[in-house]
Amino acid sequence: MTNPQDPSPLQKKIIREIRINPIVPTESVLVATARSMRPKKEEPPVPHDSRPYVETCPFCRGNESRTPAPIAQIPSEGDWKLRIVENLYPVLGDDRENPHFAFGLQQTIDGYGRHEVIIDNSSHGIRLNEMSEEHLALLFSTYRNRMGELYHSNPRLKYVLVFKNFGPAAGASIGHTHSQIIAMPVVPDNVQAEVRNSAEFHDASHRCIFCSLIDEALTFEATLYDRASGEVRRKINVGQFVIERSSRFVAIKPFASKYEWEVHILPLEHRPDYLDSSPEDMADLAKIVKRTMERLNRVLGGVQYNFFLHSIPHGREYGATAPAYHWHLEICPRTSIPTGFELGSGLFVNTICPEDAAERLRAVDVSAPSNS
Ligand SMILES: [Zn+2]
Ligand SMILES: [Zn+2]
Ligand SMILES: [Zn+2]
Numbered sequence: 001m002t003n004p005q006d007p008s009p010l011q012k013k014i015i016r017e018i019r020i021n022p023i024v025p026t027e028s029v030l031v032a033t034a035r036s037m038r039p040k041k042e043e044p045p046v047p048h049d050s051r052p053y054v055e056t057c058p059f060c061r062g063n064e065s066r067t068p069a070p071i072a073q074i075p076s077e078g079d080w081k082l083r084i085v086e087n088l089y090p091v092l093g094d095d096r097e098n099p100h101f102a103f104g105l106q107q108t109i110d111g112y113g114r115h116e117v118i119i120d121n122s123s124h125g126i127r128l129n130e131m132s133e134e135h136l137a138l139l140f141s142t143y144r145n146r147m148g149e150l151y152h153s154n155p156r157l158k159y160v161l162v163f164k165n166f167g168p169a170a171g172a173s174i175g176h177t178h179s180q181i182i183a184m185p186v187v188p189d190n191v192q193a194e195v196r197n198s199a200e201f202h203d204a205s206h207r208c209i210f211c212s213l214i215d216e217a218l219t220f221e222a223t224l225y226d227r228a229s230g231e232v233r234r235k236i237n238v239g240q241f242v243i244e245r246s247s248r249f250v251a252i253k254p255f256a257s258k259y260e261w262e263v264h265i266l267p268l269e270h271r272p273d274y275l276d277s278s279p280e281d282m283a284d285l286a287k288i289v290k291r292t293m294e295r296l297n298r299v300l301g302g303v304q305y306n307f308f309l310h311s312i313p314h315g316r317e318y319g320a321t322a323p324a325y326h327w328h329l330e331i332c333p334r335t336s337i338p339t340g341f342e343l344g345s346g347l348f349v350n351t352i353c354p355e356d357a358a359e360r361l362r363a364v365d366v367s368a369p370s371n372s
Helices: 133-153 189-205 209-219 279-300 316-321 340-345 354-363
Strands: 016-020 028-032 072-074 082-086 114-119 159-166 178-184 222-225 232-236 242-245 249-252 263-267 305-310 328-333 348-350
Touching: 072 133, 082 133, 114 133, 133 159, 133 178, 133 279, 189 209, 189 316, 209 242, 209 249, 242 279, 242 354, 249 279, 263 279, 279 328, 279 354, 340 348
Parallel strands: 028 348
Antiparallel strands: 016 028, 072 082, 082 114, 114 178, 159 178, 159 305, 222 232, 242 249, 249 263, 263 328, 305 328
């Protein structure tokens, strides 16, 4: 197992530059790869609990009585493959209908919403890359179906966020693999910023910024020269940021990645709303996610991560932004804890050059058997 933080033999040069996130320019990232400036404490991989069954785990098959009655169980008869249950410790709940509180600058919105858990698999410690493509397609369809049901259940719900925490470094409090759905009365700031900026880009250029980014990643090639000396300053190669592509999706390492091993998966065609995904989309998404997670696991020796599904918010005010917004899955492996500098400045430090990280992820032979 290699230490993911070690400079790779592929690391070609030392970089120290602030990269501007093209989608949300206020979210810049300091890419600083010099060994001498290692400002972050590394989060070592934890031993993975691969047991299929844990007696004390409420999410394991056979322990169903320890969770509240399921909202859904798939399939509904016989051995279940997935279950949706209420979160026992919801961050938002529909049990209260407080009027808004307002006093001077102290403004609140009622913490109304839903917080649910999708038990991804009946097997306790199975990783996403170990699940079958059929199972992953079922999981991604379940996200879509439940998001749709929640949006339709109450017009006060402005945003339904699907996310997953895997591993203690990613904040998972239960070891059993699971995803979460939070339906909220507000659109999260980061999604709002993406929607707003992509709408501005679209107003100015009549193009979707995410589609442009995909086009650039797949077709752009350039050599930038220093004006005075004529020396090569940077070479931009086709596919430099692409981890892989399938028939309908592409996995990209963002140029301004906040996290060292962050990967985004986007549909190749312009699609604002995850709810419009077809069964064929889900089957192809399963393939690319499985392979991407396999790469991350091999390179990192067991990956702890969060992923977030960003899709267009619902509500009349967002209808006009559909040509500008493009849904995507952000996979954010946790290999270090954010430092005071990062939290205080909002400037994340990435110690591995994204192009080099992409090259290492691409180099994994996913068809060869894994030894982990
Ligand atoms: Zn379990
Ligand atoms: Zn697009
Ligand atoms: Zn996003």
